[in-house]
Amino acid sequence: MTKRSYVTVNxxxxxxxMGSALAxxxxxxxxxxxxxxxxxxxxxxxHLAHHFREPVDIASSSLSEKGAVYGGRENLKKGLRxxxxxxxxxxxxxxxxxLAETIGDDVPAIIREFKEEEGIGDDPEKDIIIISxxxxxxxxSHVSGYIKALEAVVRKFAENQGEERAIKIPNGKLNLIPVESLSPADVREIKEILEATAENYIFLPDISETFDAPLRDDLPKIAPGGTSISEIADMPNSRASLGLGIVSKNLALEYLEGYYGVPGQSVPIPIGLSNTDNFFTELVNIFGCPIPDKYQAERGRLLDAMVDVHKYLYGVKAAVYGDPDLVFSLTTFMLELGMHPVLVATGSKSRDFGMKIRQIFKEIRPELEPMVLDGIDFDSLNDAVSDCNPDILIGNSNGRYIAKARDVPLVRVGLPIHDRVGAQRILTVGYKGSLELLDRITNTILEATDTFTAPVQAEPAAYASQGTEEECME
Ligand code: SF4
Structure with missing residues (x-):
């Protein structure tokens, strides 16, 4: 039985x-x-630099004991300057x-004061926009930090249009607003899909270049790329918004729908067959576009691979953990593969997580009864892993100590991945990304135990009588 802990350990x-920085x-x-x-x-x-292998500048108002006692107003203004x-x-x-929240600094008021002092207005064309x-x-957690920051950004630029916001100029575009779990490679893949289907879209936030920049002679202080300010300001004029992720709230999407009437719909992160099908179906519904041949072929290849590896993956017991929406999509994919997710867990406190996970089990494999946990730390995850005894762990690299201690292989997915290179290039979305993930999971299992290879690759009898390696060298 998993023990209840009254303190968070790891x-x-x-x-x-940190979630706000991701946005x-x-x-x-x-x-x-x-x-x-x-x-x-x-x-x-x-943390971010180790994961993305990019320089990540984040300034600080550096509150000291004095700031903690008398307030951080002057530090914040100095930091902004x-x-x-x-x-x-x-x-x-x-x-x-x-600290700033505990001492109760009124940050919006300090920013207003700073802008008055410095003569900074609210015109995105000529002024610096400060969003708190x-x-x-x-x-x-970082999950809510990301969600709140995105909403604040969309709200700020929409409000900055002032009186003009009432005059809606339809742009025919799709707002694509994902949850926090995508890698730069994932963002590039989704943008490619959108270019082949929707064509007109606004992707917020676009980390495809900012967290995975090519090497260049001059190192700019702020990495080039990202969603442009004019695009964000144009989001209220779009024909629809599509959110990726159905467990966490998408406040930016809800704001655009509530205040500007942009119809919003969310689908799971497109990992696995049905989730990627859902994503394409939604694009077809919104734009009436056909699914390009390229993606139909990729879907066929994924299906083919699923058949190929079924004999290795069927019944393999897995423990999956990480951000709620990533875990939801990974679990769906594992169920499609015939795997047995015995433990499904997230560190975020989420009311909907357990309900959505149980629902997907009911739809695909109702006979299975997983252990589903939210708001856990790695100490409780360790206990749960001990109870469930999985064959494989799937999650971020912070679970490596559990994997090592229990001698269970770990497939690294999500954020952070500190103990391996290439996290920014890990592709898991779309048919192509799902196929890559499928290969990684299967090969990890094949490498972990020869019992999987023994039935299909028995050593030919002719080789067995060739003598020992030493004898062959003589
Ligand atoms: S828990 Fe709070 S004080 Fe500690 S590093 Fe995170 S934000 Fe800073």
Missing amino acids: PCIMCQP FKGIENTMVLYHGSQGCSTYMRL NVINRYNPKVIGVATTC VSTPSYGE
Whole structure:
């Protein structure tokens, strides 16, 4: 039985401001500033830099004991001035950390004061836009930090249109707003699919270049790429919004629907056959476009591979953990593959997680009864793994200690992946990404135990009588 712990030991989530950085860094010419103690910024910069293998600059208002007692107003203003002077950004995303929230700094008021002092207006054409978001980590996780920051960005640019916002100029575009779990390679793949189907779209946030930039002679202070400001301002004029992820809320999508009447719909992250089918079906419904031959062929290849590896994967017991929507889509795919997800867990506290996971089991494999946990830390995950005894772990690299201690192989998916290179290039979405994931899972299982290969690759009898390696060398 998994024990209930009253303290968090080794959390299975990351800090809330880090999620905001994942969102802000997908916007063109944007710099992030954390209002709080310096260690928060150092830890999160390192965390993201180790995962994406890119320089990740995040400024800090560096509150000291004095700031903690008397308030961080002057530190924040000084930090904003430094960021403007050194980085010359178009947008500054200000996220609070635990300390700033605990002392109760009124960040929007300080920013208003700063803008008045510096003569900064609200015109995105000529002014620096400063967007604040409240992200104390004692409340929620990086998942909510990302969601809140995206909503704040969309709200800010929509509101900045002032009176004109009432005059809707339809642009015929699709707003694509994913959850936090996509890699730069995933974003590139989805953009490619959109170019072949929807053509006119706005992808927010676009981290395809900002977190996976080509090497160049001059190293710009802010990585090029990201969703442009004019595109974000145009989102209220789009014909529809499509969210990727159905477990976590998509506040940006809900805001666009509630305030601007942009119809919004969310589908699971397109990992696996049915989830990718759903994604394409939604594009067909919105745009009436045919599914290009290229993707029909990719679907066929995925199906072919699923048949090929069924004999290796059927009944393999898996434990999957990570961000709620990523775990949902991975679990769906494993059920399609005939695997047995015995443990399905997320570190985020989520009311809908258990319900959605049980629903997908009911639809695909009603006879299975998984252990489903939310809000867990790695200590409880370790206990649960011990109870469920899986053959394989699927999740981020922070579960490697459990994998090592229990001698269970780990397929690394999600964020963070610190102990391997290439996290920014791991593709899991679409038929192509699902196929790559399928190969990784299958090969990990084949490598972990020869019992899987023995029935199909018995050593030919002729080789067995060839003598030992030493004898052959003589
Ligand atoms: S838990 Fe709070 S104080 Fe600690 S690193 Fe995260 S944001 Fe900073």
